[in-house]
Amino acid sequence: MANSETYDVVVVGGGPAGATAATDLAKRNRKVLLLDRPGRIKPCGGAIPPKAIEEFEIPDEQLVAKIGSARMVAPSDRHVDMPINGGYVGMVDREPFDEWLRERAASAGAERRNGTFTRVLRDTDGTALVEFRPAEAGDRSVTETVRARAVIGADGAMSSVAKQCVPGAKELPHVAAYHEIVRSPAPTSGKGLHDFDPTRCDVYYQGKLSPDFYAWIFPHGDTTSIGVGTELKGFSLHDAVDQLRKETGLDQCETLRREGAPIPLHPLKKWDNDRDLVLAGDAAGVVAPASGEGIYYALVGGRLAGDAVEELLATGNTKALANARKRFMKAHGRVFWILGIMQRFWYKSDKRRERFVSLCDDPDIQHLTWEAYMHKRLVRAKPAAHLRIFLKDMAHLLGIVSPWQKAERRVD
Template sequence: MTEQYDAIVVGGGPSGATAANDLALAGHKVMLLDKAGRIKPCGGAVPPRMLKDFDVPIELLCTTANSARMISPNNRKVDMPVGEGGFVGMVDRDVFDEWLRVRASQNGATRIDGTFEALERDSDGTAIIAYRPKGSPRGSEPVRVRAKVVVGCDGGNSGVARATLPESDKPNFVAAYHEVIESPPEGFNGFEGNRCDVFYQGKHSPDFYAWVFPHGDKTSVGVGSAVKGFELRKAVANLREELGMTEFKTVRVEGAPIPLKPRKRWDNGKDVVVAGDAAGTVAPASGEGIYYAMYGGRAAAEAAGEFLRTGDPKALKIARARFMKAHGQVFWVLGMMQWFWYRSDNMRERFVKLCMDKDIQQLTWEAYMNKELAKKKPMAHVKIFIKDTGQLILAAGNAVRNLGKQKAA
């Protein structure tokens, strides 16, 4: 007899662990299948709201940052202080993700370390998850378990999504790679343990950005790019050499595809729903994903719970509808920002200059802390709109002049 669960959650990152925990707390029989030992490359930044919304103890933060530094192609440095009472929390994904998985297990989820192999169907149409337990010999028969509902939280390259959702809806990806190193001493070549540095420089990333994010005694040095053939490892090596960080020990290295656009569909209309990177919920422009992954995991758990209660597959649509209602507008705005400002070093230079504006800084941090577009100070929004429009007009004028020069030549 194949064991049956109410829900099987595939993937134990922030999204999957949150979904499994919520479903277990709701009284469902839950299995959490996770590929043990896999750590996603991640800057590790989380907003204070995450601690509140998901009952995460502040002790899990390895440090906090109170400012961000934006570095332009011409090496212009713009510091953006968070402001009084605010902070950017920093987590180490190996510690943070494991804590979330342990919590789900303590609250009733059955935790299994293993690799997802396939989604099959029983004779009555019930979903069967075939997986290979950690340490099992190659060629051995996979273990099979039945599920009334499957929640796929197994990353941007999700096997669950590939097996159940349209291939044409697969989101575009940024390839991310980082090296976690022992932190330099405070003040070393300008390094500050409470500041996140973001490099908007084409030499480090032609279409995204590079970063140096402090994690207490460790620091993440990484880069992202969607350009095929761009050498991420070489870019990180060059950044470390430029900053004098080659002498500090490398603790670990990680790489993975990061989706930057939510899928149009998160469920198969039957018994599967996806969340987190599998659903494409990493914020464009910023690359922030932890909070959105946990929010999506909770929404998927809510949808799965409603499906288990009613048996109506339409309930699975709750996950995407809830997420997009809360964050769709922010994702659209960030997507437009990335499309416009990251296209060239010339535009990135203008973008960093724009970040010197105090109104922009304040509204940026308010949106980050609260996870919604700031609604205060309507005149500040008007000022920003005028400034953005001015930049657009200036960029268009330059493009027309360049075109005229090319024709004349």
């Protein structure tokens, strides 16, 4: 072990968070090892807002579709279309997109290895030893170790790095997600509730499909993701997707692959080990409540983890590692808190889901929702609109208005 090669940073996990951290650190001339388990594709809607495209320099050729609207479907099958006026949401296919991110890290100077993380040990001088099973070794008992001045754990929601090294990580609650990737059908826009529009994402808030989250149909150009999530144990995700496909006619489409994975429900309270290791992405729990959005927050988390590790390596100050979480929560904690309240209240029953979808018919809510999502900020410049939204929201909460009573059509 004492003869193991030494890296400035070993990044465990090559998804958006890990690949971004590896890229940033390699650009700073740090010796980086990016360790990734091959063949892993996370079930994901694949949505990337303009803020992510701009901030993380994602080229247009990585976008397999550009979404111009969302359709929210209530338990009664009544639906609301929410157009994005003057903009779009980019869609990516996680398999080629994640590989592009890893290749970008390699181009920046990071060394790539395919393997499965097993544990973190300590050398005689206290330096971290990252042990892993190399993918090229046919014998699962074969392991290698490398020395690391710092470690970034970006190995997903059930992170082995987090469970071993960060207090409280074992108790991270999660939603189980499952989707099926199918060959996209021909467009049938304008033919009713279940028409297929390759430029529209459909979100189903129906207890029969998900008792506490939602189901989705997200076009990815030549392919489409049909999925569902739930925290309820014993609920059949496969049956729910099968039902959704039958109801929408997508059961006639060729199934290309099936994937399932956990999605964390909220950020961990601690992301580092007070020494030389910090978490990023799903491993840190940075998936937005209510929406389940994770790619943008993983990219941000990876960048912040890289910044914290760079500060640690440059100064030797172990307290720098805590800055990753502090900076993330300062920028996004309030949004996560609001979305968490929304999920706990509105997703609780079909009666509330019906009211929630009816609220989405309000132009003020549509405008402010897209502004917040597209640009990752809470809109503060329209106090009158916020007041109207608050009053309408209270009216729905108290049952003063019927779910589908028309809201005032006005945006300041």
